[in-house]
Amino acid sequence: MTWRISHRARAIKPSPTISVAEKAMNLKRQGVNVLNFGVGEPDFSTPEYIKNAGHQAITDNFTRYTATKGIPELREAICEKLLNENGLTYNPEDILVSPGAKASIFQILMTICDPRDEVLIPSPYWVSYTSQVEMADAFPVLMPTRESRDIHSFKIKPEQLEDTIQNCSNPKALILNSPNNPTGTVYRREQLEGIAEVCLKHNLLIISDEIYEKLIYDGREHISIASLSPEMQEQTVVINGVSKAYSMTGWRLGYAAGPKEIMTRAARIQSHLSSSVCSIAQKAAVAALTQDDGSVENMRIEFDKRRKYMVEGLNKIRNITCYMPKGAFYCMPNVSFYLFNNKKGINSTVELCEYLLDKYHLALVPGQAFGALVYVRFSYAASMENITEGLKRFEEGLLSLNK
Ligand code: PMP
Ligand code: GLU
Numbered sequence: 001m002t003w004r005i006s007h008r009a010r011a012i013k014p015s016p017t018i019s020v021a022e023k024a025m026n027l028k029r030q031g032v033n034v035l036n037f038g039v040g041e042p043d044f045s046t047p048e049y050i051k052n053a054g055h056q057a058i059t060d061n062f063t064r065y066t067a068t069k070g071i072p073e074l075r076e077a078i079c080e081k082l083l084n085e086n087g088l089t090y091n092p093e094d095i096l097v098s099p100g101a102k103a104s105i106f107q108i109l110m111t112i113c114d115p116r117d118e119v120l121i122p123s124p125y126w127v128s129y130t131s132q133v134e135m136a137d138a139f140p141v142l143m144p145t146r147e148s149r150d151i152h153s154f155k156i157k158p159e160q161l162e163d164t165i166q167n168c169s170n171p172k173a174l175i176l177n178s179p180n181n182p183t184g185t186v187y188r189r190e191q192l193e194g195i196a197e198v199c200l201k202h203n204l205l206i207i208s209d210e211i212y213e214k215l216i217y218d219g220r221e222h223i224s225i226a227s228l229s230p231e232m233q234e235q236t237v238v239i240n241g242v243s244k245a246y247s248m249t250g251w252r253l254g255y256a257a258g259p260k261e262i263m264t265r266a267a268r269i270q271s272h273l274s275s276s277v278c279s280i281a282q283k284a285a286v287a288a289l290t291q292d293d294g295s296v297e298n299m300r301i302e303f304d305k306r307r308k309y310m311v312e313g314l315n316k317i318r319n320i321t322c323y324m325p326k327g328a329f330y331c332m333p334n335v336s337f338y339l340f341n342n343k344k345g346i347n348s349t350v351e352l353c354e355y356l357l358d359k360y361h362l363a364l365v366p367g368q369a370f371g372a373l374v375y376v377r378f379s380y381a382a383s384m385e386n387i388t389e390g391l392k393r394f395e396e397g398l399l400s401l402n403k
Helices: 007-011 016-029 048-059 072-086 101-112 127-135 158-166 189-202 230-234 260-271 279-290 295-316 336-340 349-360 384-400
Strands: 095-098 118-123 139-144 171-177 205-209 236-241 254-257 376-379
Touching: 007 127, 016 349, 048 279, 072 095, 072 254, 072 279, 095 101, 095 260, 101 127, 101 171, 101 205, 101 236, 101 254, 101 260, 118 127, 118 158, 127 139, 139 158, 158 171, 158 189, 171 189, 189 205, 189 230, 230 236, 254 260, 295 384, 336 349, 349 376, 349 384
Parallel strands: 118 139, 118 171, 171 205, 205 236
Antiparallel strands: 095 254, 236 254
16 A cells, blocks of 8 residues: 655655664664764763752652643743843743754744745754754755854855845745854854844844753853844744753753744644653753753863864864864864765765765764765764774775775
8 A cells, every 4th residue: 555645744854863873873783883973962971960850750750741831940940041041031931841952943933934934044054954944834045154264164144144035035034053063153242143133124033043052162152142132032032952961862852932922822833742841851951950060061071172182183184174163062074075086986975974884884974964065074972982983984984985
């Protein structure tokens, strides 16, 4: 029996980040010594104080459905966090806790997009943005950015945004992600001010994905675009979560904060999907946001060491250049030299990553997945030992292309 699959499902490709992770896990299960730099998730354990709160929730039988938007205690803790760390004042009613920031973004898109609306996305972009926009029956409009040696590396500029809007029919929203996955770029205040001005002029909603806010280096500061002015806050939905900062990817908890009307309607959508987030994860997230045993900063310091080590190692490989990321835990070496000069007939990053996985047991994500055609993405959420070995295999793999 063949089923007539919906146009929506037919248009959706599997998430390349998740596919690489699954491939690497399968090989590992078969006993292959795979080095996985594919999926972006911290390799640390969830801090003890957070796990304890989860255990306590189970002991206390806190195991039932909760309010759709999230338990009041958690939404209050989120409001406190947004006020103290981002200078943003929200009412707990305007917070929606969802099963991961991924779900938060999708529900906001489902709330605001009509068929054929356009959602603007700087490219390279995180893989799920474009697919989620398509699932909401809207069009992703990519705004290419370039690597450069100055402060504009991998960033959109106000003039580019203005031009893109002029060429759109129904521009609805801009998805901004700083610190950025996959490039590691971090927008500065004055750069965000320029973007905010254009968005205000055109009533473009900003979905500001700030999930990597705590993973930021070289003394850079995370600025939420919503905090630039009350008008900007009214035009922004802030997305954040506990996955990356607290090493809680498997607990599945993210949140959105934004204008009342959007949040109320997004909560209605969630009430028909997941209802609430796992009650135990919510209690653990309260602990994550209200206590601190220093582990978040320790993880950041460790990521910083690995970042420098990995990027310096990559730049030592012949004909490879790699931008030093300022945030998140990814780096993207430019592999164009090898793509265009090899005897193996490899001419795309997908083919290159397949080759490196098959022959060198090195799992990377092809830049093509992010709209970055001549790059591959490494996640440096890996041990120093694995990074050292990974760099060695990467170099050997690249040099073998011409043997
Ligand atoms: N945004 C970005 C840019 C990400 O890299 C991720 C990682 N999966 C997410 C959102 C979603 O995170 P989660 O669903 O685990 O909260
Ligand atoms: N955000 C991470 C990544 O880009 C995790 C995987 C995913 O959710 O796509 O690898």
